[in-house]
Amino acid sequence: MIVPFAAGGPTDALARVLGARMSEALGQQIVVENIGGAGGTIGVSKAAKATPDGYTLLFTHMGTLAVNIALYKSLPYDSLKDLEPIGLGGTNPMVLVVKKDLPVKTFAEFQAYVKANQKKVQYGMAGIGAASHLGGLLLNSMMQVEVLEIPYKGTAPALNDLVSGQFDYMVDQAVNVLSQIQAGNIRALGVSTLKPLPQLPGVPTLDSAGLKGYEVTIWNGLFAPRGTPKEVIAKVNQALVTTLGDDKIRARLTELAVDVPTAQEATPQGLRDLLKASIDKWVPAVKAAGVKPE
Numbered sequence: 001m002i003v004p005f006a007a008g009g010p011t012d013a014l015a016r017v018l019g020a021r022m023s024e025a026l027g028q029q030i031v032v033e034n035i036g037g038a039g040g041t042i043g044v045s046k047a048a049k050a051t052p053d054g055y056t057l058l059f060t061h062m063g064t065l066a067v068n069i070a071l072y073k074s075l076p077y078d079s080l081k082d083l084e085p086i087g088l089g090g091t092n093p094m095v096l097v098v099k100k101d102l103p104v105k106t107f108a109e110f111q112a113y114v115k116a117n118q119k120k121v122q123y124g125m126a127g128i129g130a131a132s133h134l135g136g137l138l139l140n141s142m143m144q145v146e147v148l149e150i151p152y153k154g155t156a157p158a159l160n161d162l163v164s165g166q167f168d169y170m171v172d173q174a175v176n177v178l179s180q181i182q183a184g185n186i187r188a189l190g191v192s193t194l195k196p197l198p199q200l201p202g203v204p205t206l207d208s209a210g211l212k213g214y215e216v217t218i219w220n221g222l223f224a225p226r227g228t229p230k231e232v233i234a235k236v237n238q239a240l241v242t243t244l245g246d247d248k249i250r251a252r253l254t255e256l257a258v259d260v261p262t263a264q265e266a267t268p269q270g271l272r273d274l275l276k277a278s279i280d281k282w283v284p285a286v287k288a289a290g291v292k293p294e
């Protein structure tokens with residue numbers, strides 16, 4: 001199972017929680033291979049070009065398949081044509097997190113600070129088209145600031161550097177940042193959903209804290225290379241559905257602030273529809289944010 005981001009990050013964490021239980025359901029060990037870089041496009045292309053025999057799967061998020069259509073002049077794969085959807089793995093809220101000693105306590109103070117210090121402020125992300133890039137670019141565009149972006153192969157290595165104070169802020173999936181927030185090693189200033197997260201009491205929504213309309217959630221899905229036999233897709237989907245129906249897995253995902261897919265969302269067609277809808281939503285939205293494709 002290819003994960004196109006570094007080990008220990010949000011995509012990887014979810015892939016491993018699901019992969020372990022799916023291995024039991026399939027009676028066959030799923031091995032996660034992390035192929036990070038270029039906002040996930042390197043790992044996704046490798047999966048798209050793999051032999052479609054059921055032995056290569058891809059676990060990735062909507063950034064790599066929908067958002068980056070707007071961010072790259074040409075992509076080495078066609079998300080809708082080169083991959084077979086298997087099922088949705090989970091949807092994640094994002095959190096704006098800042099390094100511990102950034103001299104701000106609220107989102108309003110953060111916005112004023114970034115505006116006043118645009119030449120020196122830096123934000124971290126996992127490459128062009130990554131979820132953290134989408135979260136950050138919408139935030140920056142709505143705050144009307146231009147700051148230096150620092151790309152990583154995943155938000156796990158980015159988070160290490162945020163904890164040690166090497167850059168100022170990041171917008172990342174809750175699953176990756178919750179424990180460091182709870183340990184007091186970084187601070188959360190807002191969440192990307194329209195409702196606050198029970199896992200982060202006291203942290204406002206960015207929408208209510210001053211960025212009216214800011215709303216981003218990141219879905220993660222399981223895919224196979226195009227041409228993978230239908231019966232293989234059905235079998236792997238069945239293992240995914242069994243996994244998502246397991247109470248222990250559901251409890252673990254909820255703890256990580258991951259929204260567990262419904263039965264309909266976890267079908268191949270449900271994921272295909274979601275991918276199409278995400279392309280229709282995010283490609284124009286990113287273009288409207290004024291980001292030039294690379």
Ligand code: ASP
Binds near residue numbers: 126130155
């Ligand atoms: N999903 C993360 C992001 O796009 C990257 C990762 O999983 O490390 O920011």
